[in-house]
Amino acid sequence: xxxxxxxxxxxxxxxxxxxxxxxxxxxxxxxxxxxxxxxxxxxxxxxxxxxxxxxxxxxxxxxxxxxxxxxxxxxxxxxxxxxxxxxxxxxxxxxxxxxxxxxxxxxxxxxxxxxxxxxxxxxxxxxxxxxxxxxxxxxxxxxxxxxxxxxxxxxxxxxxxxxxxx
Numbered sequence: 001x002x003x004x005x006x007x008x009x010x011x012x013x014x015x016x017x018x019x020x021x022x023x024x025x026x027x028x029x030x031x032x033x034x035x036x037x038x039x040x041x042x043x044x045x046x047x048x049x050x051x052x053x054x055x056x057x058x059x060x061x062x063x064x065x066x067x068x069x070x071x072x073x074x075x076x077x078x079x080x081x082x083x084x085x086x087x088x089x090x091x092x093x094x095x096x097x098x099x100x101x102x103x104x105x106x107x108x109x110x111x112x113x114x115x116x117x118x119x120x121x122x123x124x125x126x127x128x129x130x131x132x133x134x135x136x137x138x139x140x141x142x143x144x145x146x147x148x149x150x151x152x153x154x155x156x157x158x159x160x161x162x163x164x165x166x
Contacts, residue, residue: 006090021083031064040128078103095119111141
């Protein structure tokens, strides 16, 4: 059976998510098979902090080895981590994936968060990634910030006391 480039790219994204969600330590070759030697990573938050390099910025260059090390750190923080792929859509050199991550945080709390990533392919490998994940929901589940209803009540209270706009 012959696959189109779009189908091969979509399968590669599914494989990349399986590598990330897997429990066993992966070999560097599995990352090199999926990712280019340099990957442009676009975190969804502005002025992001890269925990691996200590740098701030809107994009970061990553290598397959750096991605593997980051994924190991993620699995250390979230044991029993699983990733369920909800949707994968390919459009030319781009693949969009929507997936749900579940795990046991090292604090003992079970968490679930959703992500949407956009991947750009060059020569059959991931060259660029834009990632967006439910960071607020994760922080709420870990007890770091109030739940959404509490935040909405606070916002409504602030609005009630705000001076009218001229």
